[in-house]
Amino acid sequence: MKHTYSIQGMTCQNCKAAVEKHLSAVEGVTQVKVNLAAGEAEISMQQHIPTQRLQAALPSKYSLSEKEQQDVFAATAASATTTEDANKKSKFQQLKPLFIILFYITTASVGLHYQSADWEAMMLDFMGLFYIVFSFFKMLDLKGFPTSFSMYDPLAQRVPLYGKVYPFIETALGLMFLLRFQIEVALVITLIVLGITTVGVTKTLLDKKAIRCACLGTALKLPMTEATFIENAIMLVMAVLMLIY
Structure with a gap:
């Protein structure tokens, strides 16, 4: 009800x-x-x-x-179907900025190295650009971001300071990947921070709670959906592959 x-x-x-x-x-x-x-x-x-x-x-x-x-x-079955279709359309419209950003990051990463077909460099640039772009949006509202982030990130819920410094952690990781500085350290940190966040995202999705995703800060009102889980999973898989190979 x-x-x-x-x-x-x-x-x-x-x-x-x-x-x-x-x-x-x-x-x-x-x-x-x-x-x-x-x-x-x-x-x-x-x-x-x-x-x-x-x-x-x-x-x-x-x-x-x-x-x-x-x-x-x-509600009748017909009205329920209509509402569901409207919600799906609305959700896609809300997630549109996220899809566009990921498209540009992917295009730039592949475009920089398509001639050499250096997949390792492509992944490093993708991860670096991912962190830089996503941290930029978080920086737009450093006061509001920690509150939104703590709604699903387990560590931010218990340690408020973590939510405040998280945008800076992402910026540092982005620079480390793009500058090829201490890559293994950056990969391990990626596994830790995104692993923690993914646990919170998974729990939120399983509980079917309707909250906002803070992956792009508070400037863009993105709903917490499977897309958030997928974007984190992509980064985690890349980090694992880079560490193994």
Whole structure:
């Protein structure tokens, strides 16, 4: 079932991310969608959760009150199909920037070495460009990124400082790959940091929680989907291959 609540006290994207994080952590909640402009939160839950319990999960600066209730099982099969198709289209549109960025990174990496067919150099440049581009978007909102990142990364949840320095870690790794500096060290660090993040991404997908992906910071509103898992998996596979061969 779904319930829509009015949320008072949200003033920025950081507030939105915080409300999503705290409400998603409530036992029984399967999905949280926050509309900052409307001051609303649509919460999907396995069974009815008292409003007082949801309010208690939020910091004191936010005030929550129930607005309306909708039983998702009351929808007809036809309307459910239409909604699903619309969601898929919307998800593709939201992920479009990610696909474009990955396309450009891949094209640049292959284009630089296609004559020599040096696959090792291609992978190194892909990983380097991947980190540089993705860290750039994170740098655009260094204050808001840690909150969004901690919603699914296990280490960032336990060590807030990790979320704050993560964009700089990515920048350093990108430069190490592009400059061919201490490549083995960079590969090991890649396995560690992306391995931790992938664990969190996998858990989020399995729990079917609707949260934003912070892979491109907070500047672009990307949903957490299988695409996030795939992009991390590609980097992890490349790192393993480079270390083995």
